Amino acid sequence: MSDVALPVTAGIAVIKPKLSRDDRIMRGFIVMVGVWMVIAVLLPLYFMLSKSAEDHDGNFIGLANFQEYFSTPALFYSIENSFFIAIVSTIITITLAFQFAYALTRSTMPGKGLFKTIALIPILAPSLLPAISFVYFFGQQGIIKELLLGNEIYGPIGIIMGEVFYTFPHALMILITALSTADGRLYEAALSLRASRVKIFFTVTLPGIKYGLISAVFVVFTLVITDFGIPKVIGGQFNVLATDIYKQVIGQQNFEMGAVVSVVLLIPAVLAFIVDRIVQRKQVALLTARAVPYEAKPARGFDTVMFVYSAIIGFLILAILGMAIYASFVTFWPYNMAFSLNNYDFDVMDGGGWDSFSNSITMALYTAVIGTTIIFTGAYMVEKAKGFGAVRGSIQFLCILPMAVPGMVLGLAYIFFFNHPDNPLNFIYGTMAILVICTITHFYTVSHMTAMTALKQMDPEFEAVSASLKVPFFKTFIQVTVPVCLPAILDISIYLFVNAMTTVSAVIFLYSTETNLASVAALNMDDAGDVAPAAAMCVMIVFVSATVRIFHAIFTRGMARRSQLWRQR
Amino acid sequence: MSDTNEPYLQIRGVTKMFGDFTALKDVSLEIFEGEFVCFLGPSGCGKTTLLRAIAGLDIQTSGSVEQGGKDISNLPPSERDFGIVFQSYALFPNLSISRNVGYGLENRKAPKAEINARVSELLELVGMPEQGEKYPAQLSGGQQQRVALARALATKPGLLLLDEPLSALDAKVRVHLRHEIKQLQHKLGVTTIMVTHDQEEALTMADRIVVMNEGSIDQVGTPLEIYRRPTSPFVADFVGTMNFLKATVTTSDSIRIGDADIGLESALDDMATGSSVTVCIRPEDVIVRDIESETDNIIDTVVVDLEFLGSFYRAMLKLNDQKGSILLADFSINLVRDIGIEEGKSIQVCLPARRLRIFSDSEGEP
């Protein structure tokens, strides 16, 4: 092939395609996304890495900080602690979530929709909420502390219980997807061979969801090992990497050691990320080959067991949420159990008062609107632009990179980068802008992938048709692409909004007094010992997230009705 | 087709590389105004790549494209003059049929009334009046493709490009629509290039067919030329059904198949006596009736199989050579009844000299 080709290309002038206005605009936008990613991810990470190799006065000292780290037992024991918590929580969460997902997809029990809705509630809450609830359940004044048989809730037990609540819906969503893409014909074949339910489970079900299961394991593991809220509230003397970063930076003002712990935390997160990427790629291949969807058949005994199990899980989730709500209305636990709104009087407490609540809503709105615009438009350009292959490839990589960066690490990296006196972007430090940028970046990857999935389902020739009709691509983008992708766009914006409301880890280092946030306020109130007001703030966050979710659901349904003319297949 | 000698579209030495892979090798082609040209070939032959190069969607690596006397080699699609229809229709799902058809007109800031008039005219033209308020998803595949055609024609492009427009449709709709498209093209006189892998489609619709193979053009000609006088074993095999028989050159104008001597219409150039060649003949050209009058080119065969194909029979005839080569022959139902052809029966058939194509074996097997 190349024998023939070489003389041709060598002898004749190669055509240099003239760029159309569309091409130039698209490339301009791609470069902007690239610059954004470099500023929002790469440079901060670089500054953080270099900080980990500097002494207090900014001199390069190689790995000396790491040497100090690994010779301080109080610090490096946290690695073991973090892994212990992450592994145990992952095992428990995956086991519970798998059975729940199994019940939802493989049984004909009643109330599936309700159970699923309940199971997804934890997503709407900041991760400190379960931790605070457990204080009221199992703390010294806890209503059922006897159940712990004398063990302390402040420590690994509390952390693991909190993490299971917090990560349950994330695992559940992945597992439901994995279980519902099974090929029904395999089950029919297995049944016709008279295989038992157990045998079918191990020979058909498990291999079929292998990749989904692995993916769920790594997602949960990463969430737990990078989580900050739960160990902060209920960790007691049990140190983990995420709280160590906080202690080093906030408690001891030792930024260099904070950077070192960040690097240590970055490693497992990046590894888990890489494994997940590889698995995801394989799963896509599996999905395209799928066939007849599986349909569950009624089986009274099995359905009853599944129903009871789901009811227990659902009850526990509601109980944990309910306890936070209940405790937030109790005047002075345990000495004055009368209901009052005292704990909602945030203005006389540490943490920033009601302002922090409205700040959070503002921040979440900005994040949702600006983030969705940037992410969806960026994904569109990367997906639809012609040529420019190397740049598009590297930007595609940068777009999925944020998932590998734990929030604490990102936040700390932002201090180093944006607060550097020579940084011309220094002026955004301490403003709402840096919170919005950080939050968009923190949650970029999932949104970007949602956008890519939606865009890949569009006919690839829309742009060609537009060009042939001399219609600029942005007109088609606005008139066709955006309306057709609206469900995905709304999903992205709601995802960004809810996460912006609940996130603590990335913004804990970046908020200022004027831009205090509700989730951070809850954390600081708990930190100052105002546990019930912290619960109250968490309840407010859940309330806002849930309200927005409900509106989203109503709006989506309305939109589906309006667009059913053209959306029917 | 055209009374001027200036081609409307002139393609010179177009080569397209995708990395190390050469999708088009030094392709040159002329297309005249008002012509309906089909690019025909198996998948991967480069026909769509050539179409996309003409459209500017994937600009060639080297070589030039001129349209209407203007060099458009490096222009982006938006600066060229064409309308395009894809296999997937690529209709905007959220816009009504009318808005789809009028999409290119809206952008030209034409008055609304003018757009509406043009849209109704076009819908009328493609046989879909009164359907403008519907959405693409409410239409059948055939109807959607008509809308796509109307949309491509709306801005009165100088060149209409059709990329496998009928491949996604049912067989019946396909036959019906190809007739309509041909009619429409004839009526509007728009220069049209259609890419297809379906030889029947190409034969019925095209004024000229461009047969492509492995990135090169194998043959360009009218459907009849392509069918009757394929210039390569590949074309012979790809278009229609063809018998390929082994033979040896005996004289400059005769060859031998098995023990039968076959005379040729004209002398063979450049083929030495004794060299082996391939003889091609279409099944429908094999004659069995009234061959007593013919003395030449008679060959003895045995019917080994008789397949009923509705309007005719296809017979598998075994030749009397060492290899026991098989010759396919199409016989009408009357003929089979009249002569009493049946399995196991020995019959003599004639291979008329004017229907034979000879390829030296160095040209390769199809």
Place this chain on the structure above:
Amino acid sequence: MFIKMKSFKISKLIATTAALAFVASVGFKAHAETLTVYTAVEAEDLKKYASRFNEDHPDIEIKWVRDSTGIVTAKLLAEKNNPKADIVWGLAATSLMLLGNEGMLEPYSPKGVEKLDPKFRDSANPTSWTGMDAWVASICVNTVEAAKYSLPTPTKWRDLLNPVYKGHVIMPNPNSSGTGFLDVSSWLQLFGEGGGWTFMDGLHENIARYTHSGSKPCKLAASGEIPIGISFAFRGAKSKAKGAPLDIIIPEEGIGWDMEATAIIKGTPNMKAAMTLADWSISRKANEMYNEGYAVVAMPGVAKAVEFFPPEVATKMIDNDFAWAAQNRKRILAEWQGRYDSKSDPK
């Protein structure tokens, strides 16, 4: 005619707007100067502090940046090369000394600095910082919970070594909490280096856990989450005022303390306003204001008793060597962390 009228109207509008803008700008001038003030003063007191100051100086607007001691200190250090604060009003003196060691403070002796108790001001001249009030350690005991476990009420630090208290005491982590650090540094000064660490080794046996924040132990004691919290007296008094069954104990050996203090950040563009605030912050009026929450203030002879606040506080305050504490801070914290902040080393 019509057009003319219209243009007349427009010109009138412009004139009016200009006049209004002028008036507004003059009006704003009266409030033009804005000071960015970093503080760790309790959230509920901030409005009071600002409005009292504005009674005397209505032309300076205070923009508060408030957080806990550790965070404000960290923030100031992080912004070392690019300071955002004009002045700090109400941060632990040890933190200010730390900033002083970094060369971040502007030496300035506020008017009347000589009237302050020498303990409450920088010994250098001009002073880099001036004290406001003392912030003293104490033990908060929840009487209901203590009774439940039949715990005797401690009267001395050393009482806390009694094994009956095992798992019933909480104190702040000195690494993150200013209160925690003043506890540790006071024990080291009271009992000597060796004795101090021996005391903490014993205390560690009884500690249920260390909290990040200094006020949390007392709040936890107030809510019955733990019987005994080592915290600071101000927080205890506040919780008691809210109705918690608390006793605030001032240990007999003496109590560690730190002071809230004021200092101007080097390089501030608003030096004049910052000086005005620094002057006011050591005035008699300011000291009377501090006394509404704190029993011991910088200006001698001002302090009156504070409700629920143990009256013997002033006499029990140790002779705190702040310079020593600031200089040895890093070493003490590292030692403390090595000894107690590790799961591996429960002893």
